[in-house]
Structure formats: structure tokens, C-alpha cells
Amino acid sequence: MRISMQWLREWLPVTETAEELGHRLTMAGLELDAIEPAAPAFSGVRIGQVQSVAAHPDADRLRVCRVDAGGDAPLDIVCGAANVVGGMRAPVACIGAVLPGDFRIKRSKLRGVESQGMLCSASELGLAESSEGLMALPDDAPVGADFREWLGLDDAILEIDLTPNRADCLGMLGVAREAGVLLDRQVSGPRIEPVPPESDLQVAVQVADPGACPLYAARVIDGLDPDAQTPMWMRERLRRAGVRPLHPVVDVTNYVLLELGQPMHAFAADAVGEGIEVRFGRSGDRLRLLNGDEIEPGPADLLIANARGPLALAGIMGGEDSAVIGDTTRVVLEAAHFAPQALAGRARAYGLHTDASHRFERGVDPTLPLYAMERATALIQAIAGGSAGPVIHQGAVPAAHADAAIELRRERIPRVLGMAFDPAEVERILVGLGCRVHAAAQGWAVHPLRARFDLTREEDLIEELARVHGYERLPQTLPSATVPAASAAEATLARRKGELADLGFHEIVSFSFIAPDWAEAFYPEVQGLALANPISSELAVMRPGLWPGLVRTAAHNLARQQGDLRLFEYGLRFVPDASGLRQEPRIGGLLCGRAEPEHWQAGRRSVDFFDAKGVVETLCPGGSKMLRFEPALHPALHDGQSARVLLDGRRIGWIGALHPSLRERFDVPELFLFELDGTVLSAAAVPRFQALSAFPAIRRDLALVVNEDVAAGELLAALGEVELPLLQETRLFDVYQGKGLEENEKSVALGLILRAFDRTLEEDDVQAVTRAVLEHLNARFGAKPRY
Secondary structure (H helix, E strand, O other), X not given: OEEEHXXXXXXXXXXXXXXXXXXXXXXXXXXXXXXXXXXXXXEEEEEEEEEEXXXXXXXXXXXXXXXXXXXXXXXXXXXXXXXXXXXXXXXXXXXXXXXXXXXXXXXXXXXOEEEOEEEOOOOOOOOOOOOOOOOOEOOOOOOOOEHHHHHOOOOEEEEEEOOHHHHHHOOHHHHHHHHHHHXXXXXXXXXXXXXXXXXXXXXXXXXXXXXXXXXXXXXXXXXXXXXXXXXXXXXXXXXXXXXXXXXXXXXXXXXXXXXXXXXXXXXXXXXXXXXXXXXXXXXXXXXXXXXXXXXXXXXXXXXXXXXXXXXXXXXXXXXXXXXXXOOOOOEEEEEEEOOHHHHOOXXXXXXXXXXXXXXXXXXXXXOHHHHXXXXXXXXXXXXXXXXXXXXXXXXOOOOOHHHXXXXXXXXXXHHHHOOOOOHHHHHHXXXXXXXXXXXXXXXXXXXXXXXXXXXXXHHHHHHHHHHHHOHHHOOOOOXXXXXXXXXXXXXXXXXXXXXXXXXXXXXXXXXXXXXXXXHHHHOOOOOOOEOOOOOOHHHOEEOOOOHHHHHHHHXXXXXXXXXXEEEEEEEEEXXXXXXXXXXXXXXXXXXXXXXXXXXXXXXXXXXXXXXXXXXXXXXXXXXXXXXXXXXOOXXXXXXXXXXXXXXXXXXXXXXXXXXXXXXXXXXXXXOEEXXXXXXXXXXXXXXXXXXXXXXXXXXXXXEEEEXXXXXXXXXXXXXOOOOOXXXXXXXXXXXXXXXXXXXXXXXXXXXXXXXXXXXXXXXXXXXXXXXXXXXXXXXXXXXEEOO
């Protein structure tokens, strides 16, 4: 938002400099981006009147003008502007004047004719990027007056960067209200009175969806002067706000937008016809916008239409066919309130961003449309005449949060801010912000300003007190409070992350949004949730898992010659189901490159499946006794190196090598991935004391022959099914296939660790346990001893 200090001073007495006011606004949350002059530096430019224009004797495109610049005698000035005519008034740079760029005006001759100055265009004075011809001034411009002083160009423009919640300051009314309460001064804007209707002309209004458009007002103004020109004061205010003047009626609607913050639009009445309908798009609708783009509005697009079709994209941009042009003498003025939800993202869907859409998407005061209609009507009549018909409106001001009072407790303020506020100061600030304030038992009942959609609870009001009082003036005292210890789950999760860091892993944080083709590649069995309004096509689906982010990060690092990677991420995955959207915490990891750092004594071994398996075993509480890896197929993993991870029989995730087709697609080397249920990591087991035996342990090794399809993990898990109190631990220490065994057999060597807590074991005890183990594994898997 660009704020002219001169314009602001018409609303309240500002004696501060632009820098001082900008600092106050910044400290209150309205960040000052820049301060610019209203015009570049120049001097010696006066208002002149061209008395006569004669042809140049030696140049077809030059004219010799006699110009009255308020001096003792008229000036002879050679001018090449095509629009110079006798009687017009324009800026004159006299001898000695200095124009922008340190261009000095001297007495000179042009093609043999002496020129005593220069008639100026707007671009030559730095008031426009380009211009065609001289800057024509109104007939009441005082001849001989200093042009810079007459136009008030010694003005400063404040560029304010507003956060989305402060849409109320997207107009001079809101900024003046904000500055008034900060400076403790009375705001007094222009007096706006209803304009009584002078004709019976009107247009019928119908709103198909009151939820999308709670209030729509229209008014016909007839008999406009087609030769009317926007007054210089308005043109200049529009220019300083960054708006290009176009047509008196259009300029008025833009001016009211900048003044009150209420977007408006004007239609050529002949194009509107008998009635206006506010509706959503239908099949077959087509609309050519004011910027020349032709669109086909869909059912999500709110339109202003008549019986023949769309006239405008509601709250965004008007149509070319109903635009107000130079010879338009009858217009239909529109002022409406559109719900932010109805317009959210619609401008961006067509590659547009307009002043109207910027405001409506953030929320506009719903009480403004009728107020703005009267203001615009009065300005149009003052500039172009015409007679106004009655204001026809459909709907009413919608109910809002401001209808219910917010309780502000007196004792709550010092508890939050660390300082007490005088009750009179509280009321001054809140009333100055446009709130209605009433005394209540414990403090105040506050009805926020309708334009302040961000004031919905007590804390919001307390924030306003701190903001206006000045954050820098609040006491700098540390609060005294008991800091609770982290929960067992949080502590356990932090410990697991620390374990990964100890193993050489780096934590990453990736987007929760991924490209649809990535989601399909890694999780084809999951229908990812598509975003209705994605940031880009590459971030259009909520991720069904963590592997896409890990692989993308790995590819980025590998492309920069970082080949030894260990990455992990803890975050949510999003899985749609019948009950809605499941958001599940997950932890994922990725390994590639060397298994050990490069060293002259160490060999070069690349990470493999078992390195990843060891990481998972380290992470899961309870160790490998409770953990199993079950061979299974996953679309994103290599068919021969893919396993499902189970903990206490519950499926908690996957582990394996990236599928060769995906390696080729994403141009990465062999990667090993795992992804586990994140709740497993935060499961904190309660430590329990276990006594140590004072008696020695005995180890008995068994070599068992089983079918090669039997996993060693299944053998170890099966031993947990047998009641063997003396068996303290089982270790797998060898697997053999080859000579002495059948082709489909393998030998698995197990070390049985036996110990008792009350005695030294004897051979009979060992034989009993060994026999029980052999019998159980033979029954389950057909295992037999290998001799």
C-alpha cells in the first residue's frame, strides 16, 4: 500500500516526518518497505499558457510557441510535441531550470530559431515512465505559479508492506485510523452524504448464491459528459498510489478503492441491459476480460452476468464488452461484498492478481459497499455531471464475529503483558481502532470493527493494546514459571534421533507436498490426496510416505559429488481413507555410498541391505528379539531385496533397495531405504531391574539343516514359543550351503546360552534344553541336526 503523506494529512493532523511516522507504523506491525519522493528533484518549472503556435521555418515537425510563463514578457519556445495548441496550459522549464537527471535549461537555438525554455511532458519531469506530448494542465491552473508547489510535489510516499490479516489498512481510511490511534489524534475524513436519486433509471439485481455474495448494490447514472476529464488533483493522487488514470468514471472507482478500501466497478449501461445476476459459471460461458484474455469460467468462478452471458469475473476483473469508454454517457455502478472463500485462489487460477482480488481474498468490511456507492456517485457527478437513479441492492450486511462481544478482563492484561494499563488508555486504544467498548463486570465487552477479521478473542485485543502502546515500551522481565519435563515419548524420540546422528545420519525436512508422478512411482497402491490449490504442479499431492523427499534430497547431493549419504526424516504421511485423512508419524532413512569412511587400511565396501537392517534393529526398542524381517514385495523396492518389518507381530514398515526402474528414472545409484511407524520410536519401555546370576553360563552350539526358504529370523522367533527358562540367549553365528548338503538345503548354526540363577547347570540340564529345541524346530520347520 502506497501512502501519500499529503493525502494522509487531510484525514488527521500529522506533524511527524515520513521517517518518524514510518517508524511508528513499523513498530505497530505495518512494516515500512520504503520512502519515496512523489516526484524527482527539479526546479525552475512554472505553469505556462501557450498564446500562439506557428510553424518552424526550417523544420516540419517543430513549432514556435509564444508562451506566457508569468514573466515580464512572453517567451519564444521551440516545441516538437504533437499536442501543442494555442490556449493550452503546460509546465514550462524556464532558462536556468534544472530537470531530473541534472538536465539544465539554457538559452539555445533549434534549427536557427532561439528557444527561451522548454515546454515539458510528464515523463520529462519524472512524473510518468513515458508520455505522448506535453503534460496538459487544467484551465484553472494559475499561470506563472511554481509548478512543483502548485501540484504539491514536495510529498513523501510511504510503501507499507501489510500482512494478510491487516486488509483493513488497504485504504486511506484504515491507514488513517491506524495512524490516528498511534499518534492519539482525531481522524476526520471526507464527509459522505447520501446522494438523492434524480431519475427513475435502475437495473434489476438478482443474487443466486447469497453465501458467496451477501450484499450487492447497483446504481444507474445517466447523462454523463463524454468530454469530462479527471481533475488534476485526483489524477495526481492516483499516480502517487501507483494507479494509471484512464477515464473519469474508472478513475473515481479506483480512487474510492484507495480511499475507503472498497473495490468497485462500472459497467457501460447499454451492455448490461435490464438486469444483473450474480451467479457461478455455467457450461458454455465465455468472457473476454479487460486485459484482453478470453476465458471460459467454470462452476467455481463467481460471475456478474446478464441474460446474454458474463459481464465480469466477480471481485477480480471486468469484461471488455461492458467496459466504460470515452463516449459512454450512462453507467451502472457496482459495489458489493464477496465472501473471501468464494474468491480464494480464483484470480491466481487465471494468472491474475488485481487490486480488487487482493482485497476481497483477505476480507473487506461488509458495511462499506453502500457507503462507497454514495461517495463514488458524488465524485462522478462533481466531475462529469449526470443524474443518479436509486441504489438497488440485494441482500444485507452478513453476520460476523463482531456481532458477539469479546470479554476483555482487566486482570488478564498484566498477566499477559507484564504491565497494567490505565482503564482510560484501554478504552482510548480500542475505540481508536474502531471497536465499540462497554464496561463489564470484570473489564470490558468489546465489539471489534467489522473490517478487523483478525480480532476474535481476548488475546487478540491484548495484542492490540501492546501493539499500539509499543512493544518496545513493554517491560523486559522474564516470566517466572515451572518448566515441565519433556514427556517420555518426546525424550525417547529425541534419543532415537540422537542414535541416528551417532550412526552418521543427517536429518532432513522436506515438503509435505510432492509431485503426483513421484507419489505414483513410490506408492502406486495409495491414492494421494490432491490439493485444490497447489503452490505448483510439482507440489500438488500430499505425500503418502517419506521416501520421495529422501530420494530427491539424495539426488540433489549426488549431483554435487556427495556420494556417501546417510539421511533420515521424521514427519507425517497423509493417507486418505473412508474415515477421512489419516496423518501418521513416520521415520524414514536412506543409505548409499561407502560403508566406512575412506582410509588407507580399510577396504572399499559399499553399504548393503544388512547395513540398513542394522540401523532398523538399533532404532526399534527391545532389540532383535521382538523384531522380524519378512520377505515381501513393495512397488518401490528391489524384488530380491525387499522386506516387511514386524515388531511383536505387528507390521510397522518396510526396508529394502530402491527398485532398478526408479534408480534409472531418477538417475541415482543403489540406494537402501527404510520407513517405519513413527510411534514405535516414541514408545518408551519402562526400565525393569533384572538380577544377575552368580553362576556360570554354558554354551551349546547346534548346526541345523533346514530348507533354504526358511529364514533364520523365523528359527530364532520360534524359540520364543517354547517355555525354556534356562535358555537366556540364542545367537546365529553361521550359515552354510554347499558340499554335504542337498541343493535346496542350508545349515544354520545357533549358539545356545544357558544359565540358572540358583545353581550350576549340569549335563542333564543342557541335554534337556537341547532336546526341546531340536524337537520344536523339527516340528515347525523339519530341522535336523547336521553331524
